[in-house]
Amino acid sequence: MPKHSIYKPSGFFRNSEKALADRTLQVALSRTTKTFLERRAAAVAEYPRFEGARERASRIRQEALDNLDAHLARFITEARNLGAVVHAARDGSEAREIAVRIAREEGVSLAVKSKSMVAEEVALNDALEAAGIEVVETDLGEYIIQLAGEAPSHLIAPAIHKTREEVSRLFEEKLGEPYTEEIPALTRIARRRLRDKFFSAQMGISGANFLCADTGSVVLVTNEGNGRMVTTLPRVHLVITGIDKVIPRLADLPVLMSLLSRSATGQALSSYVSVLTGAKRPGDAEGPERLHIILLDNGRTGILQGKYREILKCIRCGACLNVCPVFQSVGGHAYGWVYHGPVGSVLTPLLLGLPESSPLPDASTLCGACEEVCPVKIPLPGMLVELRADGRAQGLKSPAEVLGMKAFASVMSRAGILEAFQRMAGVVSQLLFKERKVEWLPFQLSGWTERRDFPAPAPQPFRKLWKKQRGIRPWTR
Amino acid sequence: MDPVRRTAELLDRVRAALRGRTVAEPGLPYVASREPGGAGSVQERIDLFRRKFEALGGTFLAGPAERVIPGLGELLRVEGVTALFFPEEDPASRQVADDLVPFGPFLLASPGDVVQAEPPVSAGIQSAEFAIAESGTIVQTSRGGKSLLPGLASDVHVALLAPDRFLNGMEDCLEALSADPPRNISLITGPSRTGDIELTLTVGVHGPRRVIAVLPLPAGHV
Numbered sequence: 203m204p205k206h207s208i209y210k211p212s213g214f215f216r217n218s219e220k221a222l223a224d225r226t227l228q229v230a231l232s233r234t235t236k237t238f239l240e241r242r243a244a245a246v247a248e249y250p251r252f253e254g255a256r257e258r259a260s261r262i263r264q265e266a267l268d269n270l271d272a273h274l275a276r277f278i279t280e281a282r283n284l285g286a287v288v289h290a291a292r293d294g295s296e297a298r299e300i301a302v303r304i305a306r307e308e309g310v311s312l313a314v315k316s317k318s319m320v321a322e323e324v325a326l327n328d329a330l331e332a333a334g335i336e337v338v339e340t341d342l343g344e345y346i347i348q349l350a351g352e353a354p355s356h357l358i359a360p361a362i363h364k365t366r367e368e369v370s371r372l373f374e375e376k377l378g379e380p381y382t383e384e385i386p387a388l389t390r391i392a393r394r395r396l397r398d399k400f401f402s403a404q405m406g407i408s409g410a411n412f413l414c415a416d417t418g419s420v421v422l423v424t425n426e427g428n429g430r431m432v433t434t435l436p437r438v439h440l441v442i443t444g445i446d447k448v449i450p451r452l453a454d455l456p457v458l459m460s461l462l463s464r465s466a467t468g469q470a471l472s473s474y475v476s477v478l479t480g481a482k483r484p485g486d487a488e489g490p491e492r493l494h495i496i497l498l499d500n501g502r503t504g505i506l507q508g509k510y511r512e513i514l515k516c517i518r519c520g521a522c523l524n525v526c527p528v529f530q531s532v533g534g535h536a537y538g539w540v541y542h543g544p545v546g547s548v549l550t551p552l553l554l555g556l557p558e559s560s561p562l563p564d565a566s567t568l569c570g571a572c573e574e575v576c577p578v579k580i581p582l583p584g585m586l587v588e589l590r591a592d593g594r595a596q597g598l599k600s601p602a603e604v605l606g607m608k609a610f611a612s613v614m615s616r617a618g619i620l621e622a623f624q625r626m627a628g629v630v631s632q633l634l635f636k637e638r639k640v641e642w643l644p645f646q647l648s649g650w651t652e653r654r655d656f657p658a659p660a661p662q663p664f665r666k667l668w669k670k671q672r673g674i675r676p677w678t679r
Numbered sequence: 680m681d682p683v684r685r686t687a688e689l690l691d692r693v694r695a696a697l698r699g700r701t702v703a704e705p706g707l708p709y710v711a712s713r714e715p716g717g718a719g720s721v722q723e724r725i726d727l728f729r730r731k732f733e734a735l736g737g738t739f740l741a742g743p744a745e746r747v748i749p750g751l752g753e754l755l756r757v758e759g760v761t762a763l764f765f766p767e768e769d770p771a772s773r774q775v776a777d778d779l780v781p782f783g784p785f786l787l788a789s790p791g792d793v794v795q796a797e798p799p800v801s802a803g804i805q806s807a808e809f810a811i812a813e814s815g816t817i818v819q820t821s822r823g824g825k826s827l828l829p830g831l832a833s834d835v836h837v838a839l840l841a842p843d844r845f846l847n848g849m850e851d852c853l854e855a856l857s858a859d860p861p862r863n864i865s866l867i868t869g870p871s872r873t874g875d876i877e878l879t880l881t882v883g884v885h886g887p888r889r890v891i892a893v894l895p896l897p898a899g900h901v
Contacts, residue, residue: 230877233878274690274693275690290686343875385881389876425872426885427884473869473872473886476864477865479861479863483862485823
């Protein structure tokens with residue numbers, strides 16, 4: 203967990219309350235999530251092969267995971283043959299220790315960094331800075347939140363929670379730049395400020411979107427061009443990435459890219475796709491003399507073994523975040539860790555443990571929109587339900603909640619009892635709730651009415667109306 | 680612990696996790712099939728590239744040098760370009776830079792002049808390895824010691840194309856390069872852009888704010 207993060211996954215409900223009360227955040231979220239959805243919808247509409255590509259991409263990712271031992275071994279061999287030093291880290295602590303040792307051995311005092319969620323996952327910046335190494339984020343969004351001392355709030359738009367006014371005040375306060383609400387001017391400030399860093403840094407740090415097993419290549423996708431500079435200009439390139447990023451073949455890249463760009467930003471193809479194969483070779487004009495690749499496990503082999511393997515198919519496009527009504531309302535910080543939205547609600551409990559993050563599987567309406575947009579067809583709602591059951595099995599649900607759900611299941615699985623309840627509720631509702639709304643419920647049910655009214659039960663339940671319309675006798679099941 | 684031992688342990692853990700694996704479906708490993716179709720003739724590929732490239736905000740100039748160079752010079756002047764640079768080992772880009780000087784004022788700069796905190800407004804000129812029609816993408820690689828700086832650190836990127844380097848899709852590009860991939864394959868699709876502040880599209884973040892593709896054609900070509 204980065205030291206600047208003030209949130210915890212276990213505090214999701216408290217975090218959400220803060221987010222809902224934060225008017226600036228609500229403005230920022232309303233401006234951005236709608237745009238994300240519109241851009242993705244337009245990009246998908248003009249690509250009739252999208253559904254076919256989803257099927258192919260899903261199979262490629264599944265194959266990669268089902269045979270990860272072979273593909274990972276091939277990647278390691280090929281990358282080493284091309285001069286890369288490939289490291290393996292069992293957990294975040296090992297990853298930090300390896301990265302700090304590399305930086306020290308390579309004589310690094312300044313590192314420029316391209317956006318990496320895995321680096322966030324292991325709190326890499328904190329470890330390097332503690333070792334006296336300056337780390338400068340170069341993705342505009344990451345640069346903004348680094349200056350602000352905050353954590354990213356979206357997989358691909360890390361400063362989505364900040365308005366232009368906030369960014370400008372930040373640049374004024376931290377950089378001494380004149381206040382402007384012009385976004386191009388703010389962007390030019392970042393370009394000017396970061397340019398010297400690119401050319402003077404000894405080490406570039408990046409993640410990887412994909413690792414190609416057959417060629418030992420690292421694939422990096424950016425729109426700003428910072429990824430190209432980070433991986434080309436400094437004399438050392440450090441890649442930190444999860445073992446789940448392996449794809450069998452370089453030839454698999456086109457179909458995955460056709461989905462990643464459209465799902466993430468609504469582009470047919472991102473501005474810059476870099477396929478990086480090995481370290482600088484004799485005769486190369488530029489490039490890192492030393493290439494280090496840290497392959498992070500950090501619980502991924504455990505996920506691979508179990509019933510949630512498919513979550514490792516994720517290509518981090520962020521589409522499930524944008525479409526999720528919960529994320530749209532509370533933003534990314536409420537999830538309390540690196541991964542947000544539906545994918546975060548599955549990944550975080552699996553990586554940190556359910557006791558650390560038990561509210562997250564409940565942070566979903568189970569509407570199914572996330573599964574519909576997922577470019578690699580991950581059954582996210584099913585996994586969230588499964589995690590809720592795991593939470594109960596691990597004793598993480600209160601006795602009242604368990605009892606309540608048992609009673610609910612008992613009624614819902616017996617049509618006669620359900621109908622009797624509905625009829626009774628209809629009668630009571632007519633007597634007590636003339637305005638057709640319930641403003642207060644007791645005990646565990648109070649959550650439904652704390653912030654909004656609960657709709658009163660209908661005087662005549664749907665089942666009764668249906669039977670009446672079809673001429674079915676009232677108590678027939 | 681040394682990296683080789685650590686990676687061996689990692690692979691052991693992965694193998695243990697997959698013990699007793701059930702293959703998702705018969706016939707794996709799955710090999711992705713190629714997309715059918717695509718532009719047929721060279722001219723069709725060039726036309727498709729042009730449409731896609733211009734839709735991304737790129738400028739496509741095709742024609743004999745005596746017509747293209749003045750137009751390119753005008754575009755660069757409008758962008759405020761004062762310095763031109765090119766890879767030393769790329770004679771075609773050097774020729775274009777030399778031809779542009781009279782349409783300046785432009786100075787010929789070395790990459791070293793651009794690699795600084797407050798560089799002049801520059802155009803980086805270089806020959807592209809390929810152009811991908813389906814996406815309007817320019818492909819630059821490090822093959823043969825080619826520099827990547829012109830498309831990396833300039834304000835305006837000028838990519839020189841050749842008719843026989845137009846490909847249909849990314850699949851064709853990777854197939855052509857996969858036997859012995861160069862250290863760096865860069866697929867460049869439009870200018871450097873960001874939406875990180877309120878998702879408002881802004882160009883020229885770290886890389887070029889404008890991309891110009893030039894297709895020189897024989898003298899007298901219309």
